[in-house]
Amino acid sequence: MGKRFGVWKFFLAVILLMCVLLSFRQAHAQETKKGKITYLYGDRETLKEGCQRAWGLVTLIEFDGMRILFDTGGERKILKNNMQKIGIDPKSIDLIVISHHHWEMLDGLPYLLENKPKLPIYATNIVINSVGDTDLFRKNKWYKNFKSIEHFAKITPNITLMKLKSRPRHGGPFGIEEIHIVLKTKEGLVILQGCGHPEIVNIMKKSIEQTKDKKVFLISGGTRMLDQGTVVKMSDGSTFGVPQPHPYSNEDINAIADELLKNGVQHIAPTHCTGDRAEGIFAKKFGDKYIKGKLGLEIALPEPLNPSAQ
Numbered sequence: 001m002g003k004r005f006g007v008w009k010f011f012l013a014v015i016l017l018m019c020v021l022l023s024f025r026q027a028h029a030q031e032t033k034k035g036k037i038t039y040l041y042g043d044r045e046t047l048k049e050g051c052q053r054a055w056g057l058v059t060l061i062e063f064d065g066m067r068i069l070f071d072t073g074g075e076r077k078i079l080k081n082n083m084q085k086i087g088i089d090p091k092s093i094d095l096i097v098i099s100h101h102h103w104e105m106l107d108g109l110p111y112l113l114e115n116k117p118k119l120p121i122y123a124t125n126i127v128i129n130s131v132g133d134t135d136l137f138r139k140n141k142w143y144k145n146f147k148s149i150e151h152f153a154k155i156t157p158n159i160t161l162m163k164l165k166s167r168p169r170h171g172g173p174f175g176i177e178e179i180h181i182v183l184k185t186k187e188g189l190v191i192l193q194g195c196g197h198p199e200i201v202n203i204m205k206k207s208i209e210q211t212k213d214k215k216v217f218l219i220s221g222g223t224r225m226l227d228q229g230t231v232v233k234m235s236d237g238s239t240f241g242v243p244q245p246h247p248y249s250n251e252d253i254n255a256i257a258d259e260l261l262k263n264g265v266q267h268i269a270p271t272h273c274t275g276d277r278a279e280g281i282f283a284k285k286f287g288d289k290y291i292k293g294k295l296g297l298e299i300a301l302p303e304p305l306n307p308s309a310q
Contacts, residue, residue: 035063048296056104057272072108099194164198188215225278
C-alpha cells in the first residue's frame with residue numbers, strides 16, 4: 001500500500017510540474033505575442049546604466065513577429081554602445097524605418113549595415129537620394145537595401161508605414177516628408193513618430209482614416225514642440241542648440257492635448273524634440289496616462305488585432 005501511494009505521489013508531482021511548465025510557456029508566449037517598444041537612443045535621462053544621451057530618437061519595436069528599428073540616431077558609436085548596454089544584437093533586427101532626412105535620425109545606419117548588410121530599409125525618396133547615393137553606400141551596395149514609401153505600406157496585417165508632409169505651422173519647417181508607424185492592437189492603434197513634423201493631431205487623424213480604427217491606445221515619439229533657445233545637454237558634457245523660431249504657445253499646446261483626448265487617445269509618451277513646457281502640459285492633461293519617455297524605457301503593448309500570418 002505504501003509503495004503504491006509513493007508511485008501516485010510521483011505521478012502527481014510530474015503532472016504538477018508539467019502544469020507549471022505549461023503555464024509558464026503560455027504566459028511567456030502571451031507576453032511575446034503582446035510585444036513592446038524600447039527607447040534605445042535619445043536626448044532624455046537614462047534608465048539603463050552606461051547608456052549615453054545624444055540628440056535624436058531610436059525606438060525598437062517588437063510586435064507581430066517583427067523587430068523593427070525606427071530611426072538610427074546621429075552618432076553610430078553611441079547607438080552601438082546603447083544597444084550593447086540594453087542587450088540588443090543588431091543581427092536580430094528585421095528591418096529599419098527612417099522617419100525623415102534629418103541627420104539625427106539616420107547617421108547611425110552604417111553600424112547596423114556593417115553587422116547585417118542586407119537589412120531592408122524603408123525610407124522616403126529624399127532619404128534614399130541623400131544617403132543611398134554616397135560613396136560608402138555605393139561601395140558596399142547598401143543602396144540596394146532601400147525601399148521607397150510613396151504614401152503607405154503594410155509590413156504585416158498589423159503594421160503600417162505612412163508618409164505625410166508637414167504644413168505651415170508654429171512648430172518648425174514645412175514641406176518635411178516624414179514616415180510614421182502605426183500598429184493595430186486589440187486595444188487600439190499605437191502611433192510612433194520620429195520628430196512629428198506633420199503634426200501630432202494630423203498624424204493621429206490620418207492614421208485613423210487609413211486604418212479605419214477609431215481607438216488610439218498610445219502615441220509615442222517626437223512632437224516638435226520646443227521653446228525658442230532650447231539647449232540640450234548630452235552625456236559627454238556637450239550641448240546642442242535646437243533651432244525653434246516659431247514655438248507653440250501654451251494655448252496651442254493645451255488645444256492639441258484637448259483634441260487628442262477628445263479623439264480618445266488613451267496614453268501619450270512625448271519625447272525627442274518636445275520641450276519641458278509642452279511635456280508639463282501633456283502630463284497635466286493626461287494624468288496617469290502620460291508616460292515620461294526615458295532612454296532604456298520599455299513600454300508593453302497590447303496584442304496584435306489581426307492573427308499574424310507569420
